[in-house]
Amino acid sequence: MSNPSNPPLGKPLWLLAELTYRCPLQCPYCSNPLDFARYKDELDTDGWLRVLREARKMGAAQLGFSGGEPLVRQDLEILIAESRKLGYYSNLITSGVGMDESRIATFKDAGLDHIQVSFQASNEELNNYLGGTDSFQHKVEMARLVKKYDYPMVLNIVIHRQNIDQIEDIIKMTIDLNADYVELASTQYYGWSKLNEAHLLPTREQLARAEAIAHDYQVRMKGRMKILYVVPDYYETRPKACMNGWGSVFLTIAPDGSALPCHAARQLPGLSFPNVRDHSIEWIWNESPTFNHFRGDAWMKEPCRSCPEKTKDFGGCRCQAYMLTGDAANADPVCDKSPHHAELVAMVDRLTSTPLATAIADRPLVFRNTRNSKEHVT
Amino acid sequence: MTDALSPTLIPRIAPLYRLQWEEAQACHVLLYPEGMVKLGGSAGEIMKRIDGKTSVAALIEDLKSAFPGVPLDDDVKTFIETAYTQGWLRNVEPK
Ligand code: SF4
Ligand code: SF4
Numbered sequence: 526m527s528n529p530s531n532p533p534l535g536k537p538l539w540l541l542a543e544l545t546y547r548c549p550l551q552c553p554y555c556s557n558p559l560d561f562a563r564y565k566d567e568l569d570t571d572g573w574l575r576v577l578r579e580a581r582k583m584g585a586a587q588l589g590f591s592g593g594e595p596l597v598r599q600d601l602e603i604l605i606a607e608s609r610k611l612g613y614y615s616n617l618i619t620s621g622v623g624m625d626e627s628r629i630a631t632f633k634d635a636g637l638d639h640i641q642v643s644f645q646a647s648n649e650e651l652n653n654y655l656g657g658t659d660s661f662q663h664k665v666e667m668a669r670l671v672k673k674y675d676y677p678m679v680l681n682i683v684i685h686r687q688n689i690d691q692i693e694d695i696i697k698m699t700i701d702l703n704a705d706y707v708e709l710a711s712t713q714y715y716g717w718s719k720l721n722e723a724h725l726l727p728t729r730e731q732l733a734r735a736e737a738i739a740h741d742y743q744v745r746m747k748g749r750m751k752i753l754y755v756v757p758d759y760y761e762t763r764p765k766a767c768m769n770g771w772g773s774v775f776l777t778i779a780p781d782g783s784a785l786p787c788h789a790a791r792q793l794p795g796l797s798f799p800n801v802r803d804h805s806i807e808w809i810w811n812e813s814p815t816f817n818h819f820r821g822d823a824w825m826k827e828p829c830r831s832c833p834e835k836t837k838d839f840g841g842c843r844c845q846a847y848m849l850t851g852d853a854a855n856a857d858p859v860c861d862k863s864p865h866h867a868e869l870v871a872m873v874d875r876l877t878s879t880p881l882a883t884a885i886a887d888r889p890l891v892f893r894n895t896r897n898s899k900e901h902v903t
Numbered sequence: 904m905t906d907a908l909s910p911t912l913i914p915r916i917a918p919l920y921r922l923q924w925e926e927a928q929a930c931h932v933l934l935y936p937e938g939m940v941k942l943g944g945s946a947g948e949i950m951k952r953i954d955g956k957t958s959v960a961a962l963i964e965d966l967k968s969a970f971p972g973v974p975l976d977d978d979v980k981t982f983i984e985t986a987y988t989q990g991w992l993r994n995v996e997p998k
Contacts, residue, residue, distance in 0.1 A: 536927055538939065584927030586939055614921060614934035638921065639936040677919045679936050705919055706936055748990070 536584030537776035537810050540613075541591060541788060542573065544601070545780050548594040549622045551657030551892035552645065554683050554718035554725055557593065558791045562898035564781040570600040572801065574607055576778050579806035581611040585776065588613040593780065596623030602635050609636025616641060618681075621667035622660050629667075633674050640671045641679040641708075647694040651687065657892050668702045679706040684735070685718075685725035686881060692735045696742045696752065704750055709739060711757035715789045715844050717893045723884035728877040732760060759873050762866075763834070764841025764857035771819035771843065776810065784809045786816055789844045793853050819843055824854055828862040908959060908980050913995040915955030920991055922950050933991060940991075945975075949982055955995050959983060 546561040568576070577588070588608050595601060596619055608615045617632065618641045632640075644664055645655035652661040671678045680699045684692065692709065699707045712718045712725050727735070739754040746752060758765050768775045768787045777785040783798040784806070785791055791798065799813045810816055818824065822835055829840040840846070841857020849858045849872075850865045858865035879887075891897055916922055921934045924947075931947030933940040942950055948969070952962050963979050986992045 584925075586925060586927075586932065586934060587937060589937070612923060614939070616937055638934070641936070675918070677936050 534811060535770075535773045537580060537806070538585060538774045539587045539589070539776065540577075540580045540585040541589045541775065541777040542576065542595075542604075543591050543593065543777060543779050543788065544573070544595045544598045544604075545593040547597045548592055548620070548893075549597075549658055550594065550620050550660065551894045552655060552683070552717070553721045553890045553892050554685060554712045555893040556713065556716050556718070556789060557893065558789075559716055559720065559901035560898060560903075561593075562895050563902045564779065564783075567780045568778075568782045568801070570603055572782060573600075573604055576782075576801050576806065577604065577607055577611060577613070579801075580776060581613060583806055583810055586612075586614060587616065589616045589618050591618040594620055594623055596628070602628075602631050605632055605637045606635040614638050619643070620656070620660065621664040622658065624667045624670075626670055629670050629674050629676075633676070637676070639677045639679065641681055642668050642671065643681045643683070644695070644698070645682070646688045647682075647691055647698040651691075655687070657894070665702070668704075672703045677705045678703070679708060680704040681708040681710060683712055684709050684727075685712045686727045686731065687724065689727045689731045689735045693738050693742075696739070700746070700750060706751045706753065709752065709754045711755050713757075713789075714759070715792065715848060717891065719848060720891050723876050723879060723887070724881065724890050726757065726759065726873065726876050729760065732756065758842075758845075758859045759869065761859050762861040764838050764845070764859040766838045767842035767845075767857070770839040772810070772816040773820070773839075776806070784813075784816075786819075787844070792844060793847055819854075826854055826856070828860075828864075829856045832862065908984055910958065910960035910963075912959050913955065913957065914953050914959065914983065914987070914992040915995050916950070916953060917991055917993045922953075924951075940989075945978065946982055949979055950986070950991075953992065 545567055546557055546564060590601065590604065595617060605615060615637050616639045617637055621642045642664060644652060646652040649661040653659045668678065668680065680702065682695050696707065714722050718725055736754065736756065739752060743752045772786045775787060777788045778801060779785055779791065782801040784801060785798055796815050796818060798815055799809045825835065825840055829835050841859055843853045845857045845859065846855045847853035849869060856863040858869045860866060919935050922931060923934065925932045928941055931942040931950060933942065948966065952965055963976055966975055966979060983992065
């Protein structure tokens with residue numbers, strides 16, 4: 526399958542194992558598919574063990590256990606032990622709900638390398654409201670235990686219109702909890718967050734202020750704590766290099782065994798995602814039509830096709846292109862060379878000039894839970 | 904950070920990082936939360952000798968006997984300084 530005009534095939538360095546879509550929280554910006562309730566048939570332990578072994582053979586080195594809430598899986602300990610044996614660097618990406626001291630200790634013995642705990646906000650009320658559960662105190666307790674057991678700890682807080690003004694408190698909380706890294710991740714608008722974007726997209730003024738504060742703390746905390754601040758790309762003029770290119774380094778395995786080039790890709794029409802129950806990871810990565818679909822640049826249209834920057838951003842995010850232009854092969858409209866960019870700017874203006882109270886009155890926030898998901902199962 | 908790298912300094916790999924040989928990449932890599940740095944051949948040779956017991960001077964001696972005739976003092980020091988700046992290394996505190 527060698528095409529001389531395409532660069533040599535990369536390795537799936539990053540394996541994201543979405544162990545389950547079950548989750549005790551209900552974050553309205555969750556990146557799981559809207560119709561997650563459709564996928565009930567989870568891979569069993571042996572299925573996951575095979576995925577771990579095959580992907581490692583293909584060159585995967587970073588492994589993320591995520592979901593849903595990966596702690597829901599009672600076989601997590603087994604999977605962690607196997608990943609250490611195989612030589613992965615394993616990351617547990619969790620809300621902290623479902624964790625306790627004995628599990629933290631067991632994971633450590635099994636060889637887990639790192640724990641990332643997410644918070645919804647720095648104050649209990651907002652945190653619990655957004656997560657749809659009383660989880661704040663428990664998360665704080667878990668974050669302290671993660672450090673007590675000497676793990677590197679990343680704290681992740683998804684930033685949006687309703688918590689962005691508290692960014693300083695959020696950063697102070699992470700300092701207080703002794704985080705090694707902090708990810709202040711602006712909401713990406715697909716899945717549940719797209720549905721709730723009027724409640725979530727911050728205004729330009731909010732963003733400018735938050736950015737200044739985050740930058741200030743980045744300087745202050747240099748050498749002690751790394752702060753990563755990802756701005757919402759709706760405000761940019763060049764798209765992000767989504768997933769570092771389709772089928773280039775990322776491999777997501779969804780709870781039912783579907784292999785995805787990106788955890789959001791499931792929504793793209795016309796693609797069928799190969800399942801690890803039917804195919805080897807090697808075939809999926811190297812040969813499957815879906816992983817080859819947006820590889821390289823042969824699929825590109827103008828303006829990307831003749832653009833010198835196409836090797837830098839790969840034309841942006843396929844999901845964003847699909848959601849905002851109706852065609853996944855278009856340039857990501859975040860790019861100001863895209864003929865759809867003006868529409869995006871107008872949409873952002875419309876969303877952010879509507880006061881939050883009005884947006885809430887127009888339609889309440891839709892929480893990510895099974896009941897709401899069933900409405901999207903057709 | 905180190906201003907002038909002292910030969911008696913004993914570096915260790917910072918707790919956030921794990922060094923390992925990656926067969927698929929045919930090189931040493933440093934793994935850390937959600938990331939990986941690939942190390943070139945000489946960087947790998949240096950890093951794999953950093954065990955929290957060996958001083959910079961002893962490390963250079965060891966490398967010299969492994970690669971006889973190669974003038975490597977300055978390169979090794981420069982790399983170790985970079986590694987400190989990157990946060991990959993910490994000092995072993997004298998007891
Ligand atoms: S974003 Fe929230 S609801 Fe979605 S999986 Fe994570 S914790 Fe659960
Ligand atoms: S036109 Fe396409 S390739 Fe060029 S900068 Fe915009 S999105 Fe990237």
